[in-house]
Amino acid sequence: MPSFQRGHRAKAFSLLSIFIFAALGARADVTEGVPLRGFADFSVIHEAADDSDSFQLHEVDFFVAKQIDDTVSFLIELCFQPSFDGVGADLERTYVQYRVNSNWLKISGGRFHTSLGYWNDTFHHGGYLQTAATRPVMERFEDAGGLLPTHTTGVELRGNGPMSNGIFGYIVSVGNGRGPVKDPPAFYYDYNKSKSLAALAYYEFNNGLRTGVNYYHSDLPGGGSRGPDGIPSATIVGPAGGESIYGAHAVYQTAAIEWLTEYQHMEHTYKNNAQLSLMSVGSSTATVVGPAQSTHIDLLYSQLGYHLGQYTPYMRFELNETDNVDAYLNAPTADGEIPGLLGTTRYYVAGMRYELSPASALKFEATYVDSRASILEQLKIAGADPARHSDWSTNLNWSYGW
Amino acid sequence: MKRFRFIVFCLIFGLASASSFAADFVVVANPKVAEDSVSKSELKHIYMINQTNWKNGEKITIVVLSPEGAGADDLTREYMSMSAIQAKKYWLIKVFNGVLPSLPIVVDTADEAIEKVLATKGAIAIVPKATKVGKAKVLSETP
16 A cells, blocks of 8 residues: 555544544533534446446545524534545635624635535535536536635624515635645645635526525735745745636526526636646646636536426536636646536436435436537646537435435 | 306315314413514514514523424425425525524424424424413414
């Protein structure tokens, strides 16, 4: 077993032990206790591309939430993520919240999910809570290949309450901007002088319809960025630039229907001296292939489900489209991974969910991917395949929560 | 004509069923809750966690029948427009989002619901009208 795998596992299990003992300890000391809640799921996956069948363990997510008194509460979420390398642990969310007003103003400080639309602020890491077996590609977290800055460390204001016949809500946050590379998010040090800003507003009508808009802006750190010790860091490879995200969502939920649609438009602009570097397959060095160019990325999904007692058939369409090879998102990462932001990709998902019990669900899902990667021509240096390709897979998933 | 009669019958029957729902259930609260009545819209806001405090600032604690319990599905469909299982997921999402500090108190029977309402400050529950409410405060439901 490679040493890094042993390291990962030892770290993961140590953290799990500390977390569980801390929760149990709290239970013994406080009259009401702190319930240790969480979610987990696993799948049987068939990949047509390599004709493989695998049992796949997914995230095991633990969280504790507690209202300390009438105004202060906290939430800590720790997630264990199996991958090819073993099991890694990540402190996904941890914040303390002060309720200035029970509904209209709550101030939080810590690490939270960025207010980008509906999914990221609703389902978090709870696979059981979402109808489908998988998240839309645009909603993937940074460490799962996602493009959006789904985590922010900083301060958040949020509130909601009755307005006219519905509910109005808002979230505004200020935090560390993007790090040198998109993963990990900058939870310990801000590589920009300016902070990221995220804002979301929504309105829930009385008939189950919710609509909302969101905005996000952050600077992108450049190759000359300095680390916490003031010394230019060799790991900072992203070019200097700016990132703006504009989004909208519409959600309609009744006892029978669940319809979720989100759109995010991401713009990256770069300064004159910013360069695009790509890493060749099988190589550990990056090659500068030209000046970085502005990029526009459109991300969309629409999912429709129909509840029939314990069964919920559902389908989802996704579209990911970029007009350029993005210098920041395609920056070589420390482990040599080549991110896959290429041209236009469509995903067609169909599935069935069955409620096994009030806390457990079985889901069967099939996904067809159609990628028209015209921009791949520009990535020949990275050893990418320029041909159009399609692929499909199936996923039998068993999720549960407690 | 037969089709027309059938539609009218369905409409009348549907309306009758809807109006009879409120007559079959009663809203109860802890005796120290200041409110004497609650509107259907307020009940919806309470169960959807959009209203988490009574008017005097006291925290609201919801007591609900377990999803498998008799009448649980009817209650959540009436006040939340979702099934009992969907409602449980909805509350779990609210806890997961940090909006709700803890899940509603789940009980198996209406009698247990009354016990919890009496024992919990700011508690509210909706129980079948036949339930012996004892010292629990009955809130009249206004339109």
